[in-house]
Amino acid sequence: MGTVGINFGPINSGQGFDVASTVSQILAAEQAVEDPWKTQLSSLQAQDTALSKMGTDLASLSTAMQALTDFSGVFASKQGASSDTDVVELTSASNLAVAGSHTVVVNSLAQTSSQYSDLITNSADTLTGSLTVTIGGQSQSLNVSGQTLSQLAASINSASMGVAASVVTDTTGSRLSLVSKTSGAAGQITLSASLTDDATSTAIGFQQGMQGVDASLTVDGLNTTSASNTVTGLIPGVTFQILAVSANPSVPVQVQITNDNASIEQAFSKFVSAYNAVADDIKTQEGKDSTGKPEPLFGDPTVALIQNQLSQGLLTGAASGSIKSLSQFGITVDQTGHLTIDGGTLDNALNSSFSDIQGFFQNASSFGQTFNSMLNGLSSTSMNGAVYLALKQNSSQEDTLNNNISNQEQRIADDKSRLTDQLNTANQILQSLPDQLDQINQLYSAITGYNSGH
Structure with a gap:
């Protein structure tokens, strides 16, 4: 601890000294104790910001994956088309619908009494x-x-x-x-x-x-009826409207139910983008900022864990039929660690191996289910997630540092009050010395007859 000098001129000058400045000099040493705590606190807060962003991007990746692993998600989506929309118009195809072709002949429409x-x-x-x-x-x-x-x-x-x-x-x-x-x-x-x-x-x-009558129609060769012109249940998962009687019963309307490849491909694109966002977070933390300082999570074990888990996660999971890896339907890893997607390869694979690709994401122990579990172990929302635990550990250290700083600030405040009172008292004494010396001189002259002024 350095020394503090008090400059008050000649002792009999009566000038005293600057109490506030002197107190500040004395307390500066005490305030310096806080500097390493504040530096560490700032570093932890920067880590929190980086971890929170990584946690948000991991959550987005989890959401993108869930769209592919959800049994009622995009793989269950279906599209339908009618060869004659003047007779039969499709209304909806639920996740119970199965891709395939059906025939419909409308013999008569339903009527409401x-x-x-x-x-x-x-x-x-x-x-x-x-x-x-x-x-x-x-x-x-x-x-x-x-x-x-x-x-x-x-x-x-x-x-x-x-x-x-x-x-x-x-x-x-x-x-x-x-x-x-x-x-x-x-x-x-x-x-x-x-x-x-x-x-x-x-x-x-x-x-x-x-007259109230039921519609009469033939679906896939089966003669049947419907109380409404909005027909459900005759083609599993499909609802369609019958609008007119078939002009030629020997030429049935063709109803085609297909998998919604466009929505599935869009879901894969979101998965790839979300994965790459996390990969970018990791790459950023491995480098330095614009001033040349290492990023807040440079060398952090949590980042290394996330990087390792993501890389291994792309290779895990049981095969599903002919599908054993992401690359078989057009998703590959480039030299930068990013995923890329080949739309043509993906579309061809969906047309030729739809159920195998679906199983690759939805079967027990599949890639999709395994990857989902891995993401849950990294998340910032699961109490066992790596990011959650890292943030919790930081929070505990930050609480300790904030308490240390708060306690030190209280000590400084107490010392400031005590020193100010003491130095004010000393200053008053210094300022009163000329008067006291003058009184002593007058007393001395009165006793001795000696006049110090001559």
Whole structure:
């Protein structure tokens, strides 16, 4: 520890000294104790930033891999096409759909049952009577007393009678329309009505607008029916609309279900990009910054672990049929450690070995499942992940350093207060010395008769 000099001039000058400056000089040595702690803390915080970025990029890589290993992910996606969209139009193909070709012949379309009432010239007329609606063997009745057509429609809808009621009005008058809420034969409406127009005493009857019938079609040679023109279940995982009757039953519509290669190839591209982002993080930490200083994680064992695990991870996992490695479907490692992807090779492999590639990512002990487990062991979110543990260790050291700095700052504050009080007292004494010396001289002159001023 260096010494601190106090400059207060001749002892009888009364000038004293600069207390604040003197205290600062004394405390400078104590503050210097904090410097290595602050340097280490800054280094740890820089490591945290680099580790957090690596953890984020590893999480992105994990997400990209999960899209390929998820049983309901992109490998399950299907596309469909119809050879005649005027007759059959595909709506969706779920992950239950299987790639293949199917034939459809539409013999007749499904119809939804409907009924409509006789014309009422004045829609404001009230009605009297009752109405019973039967659908699928279930009957419900409604008493009508002093209700207009609109009020009756509202009452039917509120009663949940299995039909949608509305009032249809044109230039000739108004009618009550009833449309079954169930399509096909099961929704056939049977009415029992005894309604009278109160104003004209005219009986109001009902006529059938549309018969409820099921669609008739042939799927892959099987004659079948559908209560709706939206057909599900006849081709596993596929929903399609039948829009018209086949013009020539001997020429069925071809429905083609294919794997969604475009989405799969996009998922592979995201995987490659995410892997390369982590590889770039590692490469950055192996070098120096713009000032020539080593990067925060230069030589860090966690980075070495991640690099080693990623490199080995590309070679792990059991084979799936003809697929034993990434390179067989166009993904290779270049001289820089980056993954590259050959779109043509990947597309050809998906067309020729789709199930094997899928198994390479989704079978037990496959590459995909093994790589996923490896990523979990490196992550910043798993409590056993390498990045998580490294950040936790840093956090513990940072807590210790922050406590040391905080305690030292408190000691400095206490010393500053104590020294300031002590040096202020000493300064006051120095400043009062001329007066005290003058008093002594006066006393001496009074006693001796000697005048020091002559």
